[in-house]
Amino acid sequence: MDTVWVFGDQLNREFAHLRGAEPSTHRILMVRSRAQLGGRRHRQRVHLVLTAMRRFAAGLRREGFEVDEREAPTLIEGLEGHRREYRPEQVIAMEPLSRRGLRLLGARSIRIVRSDQFLCHYEDFAAWAAGRRRLRNEDFYRWQRRRLGYLMDGDEPAGGRWNYDPENRRPPPRAERPWPERHPFLLDATDREVLHSLPEGLWGDPPSGWWPTSREQALERLEEFVGGVLPHFGPYQDAMLTDDWHLAHSLLSPALNLGLLTPAEVCDAVEEAYRRGAVPIESAEGFIRQVIGWREYVWGLYWLWGEAYAASNHFEADLPLPPAFRGEPTEMACVAATIAGLERRGYAHHIQRLMVLGNLALLAGIDPQAMVRWMQRSFVDGAEWVMVPNVIGMALHADGGRMATKPYAASGAYIDRMSDSCGDCRFDPKQRSEPGACPFTTLYWDFLDRHRQALEPNPRMRLQIRNLDRIADRLPGIRADAERVRRVLTDGAL
Numbered sequence: 001m002d003t004v005w006v007f008g009d010q011l012n013r014e015f016a017h018l019r020g021a022e023p024s025t026h027r028i029l030m031v032r033s034r035a036q037l038g039g040r041r042h043r044q045r046v047h048l049v050l051t052a053m054r055r056f057a058a059g060l061r062r063e064g065f066e067v068d069e070r071e072a073p074t075l076i077e078g079l080e081g082h083r084r085e086y087r088p089e090q091v092i093a094m095e096p097l098s099r100r101g102l103r104l105l106g107a108r109s110i111r112i113v114r115s116d117q118f119l120c121h122y123e124d125f126a127a128w129a130a131g132r133r134r135l136r137n138e139d140f141y142r143w144q145r146r147r148l149g150y151l152m153d154g155d156e157p158a159g160g161r162w163n164y165d166p167e168n169r170r171p172p173p174r175a176e177r178p179w180p181e182r183h184p185f186l187l188d189a190t191d192r193e194v195l196h197s198l199p200e201g202l203w204g205d206p207p208s209g210w211w212p213t214s215r216e217q218a219l220e221r222l223e224e225f226v227g228g229v230l231p232h233f234g235p236y237q238d239a240m241l242t243d244d245w246h247l248a249h250s251l252l253s254p255a256l257n258l259g260l261l262t263p264a265e266v267c268d269a270v271e272e273a274y275r276r277g278a279v280p281i282e283s284a285e286g287f288i289r290q291v292i293g294w295r296e297y298v299w300g301l302y303w304l305w306g307e308a309y310a311a312s313n314h315f316e317a318d319l320p321l322p323p324a325f326r327g328e329p330t331e332m333a334c335v336a337a338t339i340a341g342l343e344r345r346g347y348a349h350h351i352q353r354l355m356v357l358g359n360l361a362l363l364a365g366i367d368p369q370a371m372v373r374w375m376q377r378s379f380v381d382g383a384e385w386v387m388v389p390n391v392i393g394m395a396l397h398a399d400g401g402r403m404a405t406k407p408y409a410a411s412g413a414y415i416d417r418m419s420d421s422c423g424d425c426r427f428d429p430k431q432r433s434e435p436g437a438c439p440f441t442t443l444y445w446d447f448l449d450r451h452r453q454a455l456e457p458n459p460r461m462r463l464q465i466r467n468l469d470r471i472a473d474r475l476p477g478i479r480a481d482a483e484r485v486r487r488v489l490t491d492g493a494l
């Protein structure tokens, strides 16, 4: 009998490793690796993976499969234990989602089948990238649209445009919120059992049912999103509100990243809603771009650029993570709100990640590799392939601009425009230095000043550098204040 080894982030009966599996010829192996589920990870991340694995195993058993669920210090020790006990003729696995995983499998006589978890396999991405001077997400996205046929009317993009991003940058609504309230799933006995079995040392609140742990729940979440939330996704996707953690975001990334949903079925549902007139083009396009564009683009880049890319540190940033990121009190209202949400649910939406946490790390000069490790462990949808390109390339510009054409550096004025945090903050987003100045604003000008030489040749930074020149007489004060901000940020007194 053969064994199919199913990893905790490949939980789909239709993926390549399981599609042809039969209970009469295949046994299933699932390993809970203590090395991968301990440490200072978010409790809800660990609970999500373990509960989803358990429910998936139960579903396979209902089909008649024998499932060997085992816990081991590492994945490989789990495999060896399984081999000793069952002596399978061969072990089959689908390509794992990390380079390290692929290396481990390659050295263990395992038949590795090509992954179909993404719409664009990383080898196909590499073929697309070959010979291109610059790997722009927009070019990749249009290639995916044409190839996959999403939102296409013949050879033309539906609605006449490829990209509706300019319509999708509205600040948060000041009065009534147009998107519906969301509802958590009820926790059951399996959730509680897993919760009681979690290792010591995790951080964050226990789960309250926000993250689907089965395919049925994931499909329910998809239906809820497409049915009522998606029409509002586009316009408000960059907005932040202190008392509304989800706004009109899909909340689907944890389910997608574990395989509980496939990118194709998510995009099919969105396309269908658009075609029947239930969703405006700017929301349908904005969402499909995130899935077939950005998500698959970072997946492809993760494999293409390899380990050296993950170690990039263009600005030689070396500050440790601020205690505020571990939940210590902070007076920065936007950071406090983002971290409180992270602690409560293991989640912050993409603008909080990019323009609050990532922006602060970029401006202050926080060690990019420490930031990747922290984000990977702290978010329910964290994975190496997600975090390396998003943090190294997009948020921290630590790759020197291989991925993004300019650093996503912004002062407190941006956060003030796109959120409601600044009104309740003791700092003033317009102040650059002196007591009461917003740390983002002080650090923003200091960042431009410190890295002026590196940024000046970039045509997309010209305006910022010109603005820096206009405040040349203030720079000595800003430099001194920025030094103090970095110190108190690191000491945990900010």
Ligand code: SF4
Residues within 6 Å of the ligand: 331, 332, 333, 334, 335, 411, 412, 413, 415, 416, 421, 422, 425, 426, 427, 428, 429, 438, 439, 440, 441
């Ligand atoms: Fe954040 Fe600055 Fe606004 Fe305070 S004033 S909430 S620190 S951006």
